[in-house]
Amino acid sequence: MLFFCVPVFAATYGDADCSLVEVIDGDTIRCDIKGYPDIIGKGISVRFRDINTPEIKGDQKPLGLISKKKLEALLAGAETVTLKDISRDKYFRIDADIYHNGRKINTNELLQP
Numbered sequence: 001m002l003f004f005c006v007p008v009f010a011a012t013y014g015d016a017d018c019s020l021v022e023v024i025d026g027d028t029i030r031c032d033i034k035g036y037p038d039i040i041g042k043g044i045s046v047r048f049r050d051i052n053t054p055e056i057k058g059d060q061k062p063l064g065l066i067s068k069k070k071l072e073a074l075l076a077g078a079e080t081v082t083l084k085d086i087s088r089d090k091y092f093r094i095d096a097d098i099y100h101n102g103r104k105i106n107t108n109e110l111l112q113p
Contacts, residue, residue: 013086018044020078026053026067027106029098031081046083047095048106074105081105 018031018041027048033041056064075081083096098105 015082015084016086017080017082018046020075020081023068023072023075025056025064026071027051029071029075029081031083033083044094046086046098047089047093049085049087049095049097051106071105075100 016033016035018033021030021032021043023029024045028045029048030043030045033044035041053067054060054063056068078100082099084099086094086096089095
């Protein structure tokens with residue numbers, strides 16, 4: 001039996017508006033992607049591209065909670081956010097650039113504690 005290694009190329013899936021469900025932590029939100037079937041678009045976890053904030057578990061918890069609260073404040077009252085350049089990361093998680101009111105949210109200046 002032969003096995004072949006096929007390189008995986010990063011593909012982007014465009015842009016989508018979504019209803020914000022919750023802020024999970026400082027670099028991840030949960031949302032419902034408008035126009036997508038529930039099985040692939042409802043309650044979807046989306047990571048912010050190029051951002052890695054401290055975790056809210058373990059010894060990073062205090063800084064992780066600060067990052068989460070900062071993101072919650074940035075998105076306070078937001079019902080809709082826009083996901084741009086949606087793709088999968090190396091762990092097959094969904095990641096995207098996140099915009100709210102025309103402002104890119106996933107920047108280090110905005111999200112780092």
